[in-house]
Amino acid sequence: MAELTFQTLAFREKDSFLAVDLLQAFSTKIPIKELESIAPCKIKDKHTLAFSGISQEKAETKFSFLLAKYLPQLKTKLTGNKATYVHKNSGIHLIGNVAFGIVYRESSIIEIKPVTSCNLDCVYCSISEGLSSKKNDFVVEKDYLIEELQKLIGFVGEPIEVHIGVQGEPFMYAQMEELFADLEGMENVHTVSIDTNGTFLNKEKIDCFSRFKKLQLNLSLDAIDKEIAKKVAGTKSYSIEHVKEVIAHAAEKMPKTPIVAPVLTQGWNENEMEKIIIWIKTLKKQPILGIQNFLRYKTGRMPAKTEEISWDDFYQRIETWEKKHNIKLKLSKEDFHIKETRPLPKPFQVGDVVKAELICVDRFPGASLAVARGRTISVPQCEFKEGKKIKVKILRDKHNVFVGQKIS
Secondary structure, eight states: OEEEEOSSEEEEEETTEEEEEETTTEEEEEEHHHHHTTSOEEEEETTEEEESSSOHHHHHHHHHHHHHHHGGGOEETTTOOBEEEEOTTSOOOSBSOSSSEEEEOSBSEEEEEOBOBOSOOOTTOTTOOSTTOOSOEEEEOHHHHHHHHHHHHHHHOSOEEEEEOOSBOGGGSTTHHHHHHHHHTOTTEEEEEEEEOSTTOOHHHHHHHTTOTTEEEEEOOOOSSHHHHHHHHTOTTOOHHHHHHHHHHHHHHOSSOOEEOOEEOTTTSGGGHHHHHHHHHHSSSOOEEOOEEOOOOTTSOOOTTOOOOOHHHHHHHHHHHHHHHTOOOOOOHHHHTOOBOOOOOOSSOTTOEEEEEEEEEOSSTTOEEEEETTEEEEESSOOOOTTOEEEEEEEEOGGGOOEEEEOO
16 A cells, blocks of 8 residues: 655545645646556545555656646636646746746845735736736745745845735735745744735634734735725625724734735725725724825736826825824835845846747746746747747846747
């Protein structure tokens, strides 16, 4: 009898397939016939497969090959979108792409992105993420992410903040608590901040996370009115009462004071801003409140009835509310103690022509991800063919994010 147990995988039978769930939010399936070709098999528990009449070593080897065959068919369970698992043996590097892995902007804040996808459909989303998205998703192996992050922190050589700012909702990542624990133990990390819509949190989770002294929760709150909040979130299932409860509890329990960050979106919630301020001031312990201005992005949603508010108009409104309610609302770089840090050497720069290998599809339709010299390169308008060698002209290298154009 051979038993294979996995921490990040869960198994269930579905019709004539073995459904394999990866980190809860992602899934692929293996035909039972192919599984039985290894040896007679049964699900011992949700994380364990038991094979009879085969050695442990052979079972591990054969199932690994089978899993590798069907992982490219991974999908996000919430949306059905294609998903890519980025792990140490995937050949996909963690620096170079803005959507996943590590983004180092040569400042004292290093961004990490373990997952994409979101359970909301916010009208102002700058990257059009959410329930209506058709983009390819990414999920990153925790140990791989930590290992590469430690290398970068060692290179920077001074205390930094790690910011978990994903393209979507970070708490869709099943190992977030374990990730917090790893980051908490890093000597040169003084703060671990995370942007979240709060929908996956509750009082019990907040109580659990309160043991992390470095953790800073940055929470979305875009309206007080229930119906307006649902419209801004883009889904009828959104509960503003739940999110308010999470914010109030986090403000009392978390060692670091949470930040609440409404996005002022003209035509949707401009009349909700003062309601949010008034509600925040009723709390026993107040979070930091920092109102943001909606901006249009090429990759973002363009709400039909929304116009950008000029910065002069925006700051005038902020100043009026600050004076009226005696509260600080405008946050700056100084509030986050951001400073420039040691630049990371770039293996290629704008204008360089690089030989690269296609490794997987990128986030947007018709785009591929290539790898070269320890970095990933986004290549728009490039059909993906696994392992194909191409020449890429580098069009962008800012902030160690690389975009190129296929030239052969």
